[in-house]
Every structure is written in C-alpha cells, then in structure tokens.
Amino acid sequence: xxxxxxxxxxxxxxxxxxxxxxxxxxxxxxxxxxxxxxxxxxxxxxxxxxxxxxxxxxxxxxxxxxxxxxxxxxxxxxxxxxxxxxxxxxxxx
Numbered sequence: 001x002x003x004x005x006x007x008x009x010x011x012x013x014x015x016x017x018x019x020x021x022x023x024x025x026x027x028x029x030x031x032x033x034x035x036x037x038x039x040x041x042x043x044x045x046x047x048x049x050x051x052x053x054x055x056x057x058x059x060x061x062x063x064x065x066x067x068x069x070x071x072x073x074x075x076x077x078x079x080x081x082x083x084x085x086x087x088x089x090x091x092x093x
Contacts (some may be wrong), residue, residue: 007023008015
C-alpha cells in the first residue's frame, strides 16, 4: 500500500475515510487475535495450507464435488418447480 491509497471503513451502511496507520493497526490487531485463537484451539497457523498437504485432500475434494453436484441438481429441481407454477398461474389468468 502506498501513502497515496485511500482507505475506507464500513460503518453501518456508509463508507467512512480512515487513516492508513489506524487501518493497518486494526488489521494487525485482528490478525494477532486470530493467531491467538487458532493456537488456543490447536489449529495450525494456516489451516488452508495444511489442507493442501493433507492426506485427506482427495476425500475432501470428492466430498466437495459431490456437494456441488447435489446443489446443482437441487437448483434444477427448484427451477423446474418455479416454471411449472408459472405455467399453472398463466393458465388461471
């Protein structure tokens, strides 16, 4: 980040200009908190990196693929139902 970059903070529905040093301090504080929580829970510093080297990676990828396929099937079922209902409604009008 350069000194010329403008940083904004979301306060409710409004973006408010924020000092870069304050924004950086907030981010550093949050990262420190997250690292502390992960160490208390016994998690590795970066769980995503650990997952890429995990022996369970193939199983997890297969589960994700299965979930994606079931999700796509459910989307198609809902879409077919909506189309069916629209056809019925159009005949009633």
